Amino acid sequence: MALQVLEFNFKSAATQSIPKEWSHTGVTGSGDLEVLLEKKDLGGGVKAKVVTPVKGFDAVWEKMIQKFVTDTGVGNLSIEINDDNATPIVVYMRLRQALAEATAKEAE
């Protein structure tokens, strides 16, 4: 019944974190999620915490976030996700959008 809380740690080749201290993207709508990125000294690694009502997709979450870490080469980053039944592509797109936002120039 209770929400699933999944935690993962990833090694990353790069230590390139985000320029901002933290950045937030998205809404926990049905089939969607929100992403909170935080700059963290993790010795280059990435840690992720996923809070989701969906059971049985732990391995898929790990692979999805691993793919994001591999594709983008981020490091020293904490990722927190509140999910509500998002599909893998939505997860991946939101993570990429979150990173794009976190690296975008400060709003005017």
Added chain:
Amino acid sequence: MKKWSELKDSSFFDASARERAVGLVDKGTFTEFLHPLDRYCSPHLVVLGQAVEFDDGMVCGVGLLGRHPAFIISMEGRFIGGAIGEVNGAKMVGAIRLALTAAKEIKAKYPGEYEAKRPLVVISFETGGVRLHESNAGLLAHAEVMDAFQDCRHIVPVVSVVGSKVGCFGGMGFVAAAADVIVMNEQGRIGLTGPEVIEQEMGKEEFDASNKALVYRTTGAKHKYIIQDCNYLVEDTIGDFHKVLGEIAGKSMEEIEKMRRIGSIDLVREQQELVKLVGDMQPKDSMDVWKHFGNENPAALPELSTAEFLKTVKRRARS
């Protein structure tokens, strides 16, 4: 998220709660209270296995409209339909109380300039009312908000802004109507019982919730504007809402008071007149009411753009 300059021309209807909050005040002036990094989630949803959000579906903060501090409360309809629970309810009440505290301090510090620096509360509603998962807390929040509205009377204007997907229904329909001023775009809807619930309880003959055109001409902004439940009808851009809020911020408290629907014996009488009218004429459709107030071709009104509508529409005369 979009930059302020991009938000200005963006659709209010499509905007997220945070985009609305940032875009409704002047460029670069928004400061959020309890932002996502504070991770103030609902403790109840976790236990029930329901998805949570770091801001609990409500963005609160303060920004400026000219020289006026604007306390913004913005609801996120995509998170559990914008429903009100314990945390987001408390955020809402807290933000209104903060506006009152600010008013007191401004009065004390700048006694001669209060009018010019007077704060206001702006609530961007997108909600079906109480969040069923934490209903007692949600109901309490409704009551506390109403109470806080009373404390604001004649001191701090409270403005309802309605123009998002979910509309403003349930208990929050009452709350929105209890504000001083109501601003809507064409897509905005205010009501108490939601269309689906009316259909479920009273049957499709009474109200066909799948007939969106019917739903909109019963609960939508054009109808509310005609019967004077809506004070300002604006185009669907965040910039247009921002502009009209700036105007409202600069109005005197007397002018603000005149825009209210309830809150005095005269206003109660005015509402009773309206109830009597409906009893007498037994309208079958909102269009009957529009016609009664002088709109010769009511069927054409929903099709008009906001600008054309504002040019031609006839509204109920207020006493």
Added chain:
Amino acid sequence: MEFKGITREWDTLKKDTKARVGAASAYTKNGKIVDAENTVALLETVIKPFDKVNIEGNNQKQADFLAKCLCEVDVKKIHDLHMVQSVLTLPEHLDVFEKGIAKKLDMSFSGPQAGRIAEFLKEGKLELGAIHTYLELYGRYFVDLTPRVALIVATMADAAGNLFTGFSTEDTPAIVEATKFRQGIVIAQVNEIVEKLPRVDIPGDWVDFVVQSPKPFYIEPLFTRDPALITDAQVLKGMMAIKGIYAEYGIKRLNHGIGFDTAAIELLLPTYGEQLGLKGKICTNFILNPHPSLIPAIECGWVESVHCFGGELGMENYVAARSDIFFVGPDGSMRSNRAFSQTGGHYAVDMFIGGTLQIDPYGNSSTATANRVAGFGGAPNMGCDPKGRRHSTEAWLKCGAEYSKAPELWGTVHRGKRLVVQIAETFREKLAPGFVEELDAFALAKNAKLPIEPVMIYGDDLTHVITEDGIAYLHKCENMEERTAAIRGIAGFTEVGLKADPKTTAKLKERGVIRTTDDLGIDITKATRSMLAAKNVHDLVVWSKGLYNPPARFRNW
């Protein structure tokens, strides 16, 4: 050898029809007109047990009043009918089986009644002849499934029985032609009886009886997709389709499926398509219902022609005002025709693209679920490589030239290949997987005792699959092993995708058998709803300059 002719009567059908129609004369007035309240009696007079009967049920318009009346006939008088009809949508279409009025069914598509058909099959209330494609069933109307009695639907009739089917002609000509010219009986329900018709779609001497129904016929706005419901992921797949397939092959003549994926593509043409400079190079000729989501592309000058299977509620005035694009009669209103549109979709387009629910590792795809006998309507005729095609186009030749099996199967002859494209998300809503090791169609075949698994598009016809992970160009695969690897390579984290061998996937990418968004040069962060030319139904009305008149359920203003 001595020829021995037989002796028999050669006009028994004609005589039987004459007798039946004669017996019904008590119910007619002014020739062919029958009052609505006499309809049940009329049916009891002209229909006999074991007749093949067609109730016109189309994708969109329905002979709903006649269907209702058929349910009310006395089962002692009429029973064991053999229903031959393309679509079963209304509850009455199944009630006739429940009541014993009908026994056997040959059909194409059943939509909302699919669950009940499966149930009835199990309970033995219904005997299923076969599930056909539309063209197959129309073909069989003229071979071995000719209706004895057809209960059809038209917009208007005149006193002579001439019919105006107008905007939503759909199946009517195919049914009437088969029935009447084999001496059958045609009964039409119409919305109104008028002095003079705008035009004659069905000549009066092909029609025996006309009933004005108490209410206008039911019609479903089946092809209206609200742009507000299109997701970012659909925008992404749409961009991939346009760049990786439409532009790559220069697809000019095509059919789109019914779903949101293709609605997204239609709405990306004036934006993303324009950015890529593709106007005039792709999407010029459609076989398609009048999709409201096509309005922006038409208004921007992308589209040269559209022929429609049926109408779409609310599109009447828009279509009438764009007679250069649509097939519009001398009276000014469109005439649709499902039989001809399906023929065009089968032979004359270069690509079919649409969504599906499940794809297996062999590339078979199906929308069938374990407990619903739904059929596929026209999709398989468009979602296949028509072997009878003999004209060539650039897109068709390019796909043929890339076909890895060509040397083995075709020898030295130059041939082309139809592009058959499926768009799928690795996981759909509620995380239902789009790729499965075994299609639900297998379970359905078992449950409903069907002789073959209801596969919508066969794997060997499928040339391309698009998912968010990439496009698989399946026709470039050398063998089944490679084909399966290509499908696994774009199947993401589904059970099918998790079995992908990363090395093999990498090799397929090198060879261009799999292309990802990066390979295609698509920026995934740009794939948002802001790319859509219209973001809601109201935008479509504005694009149409007020000519599109959406049904009330889509009007959120």
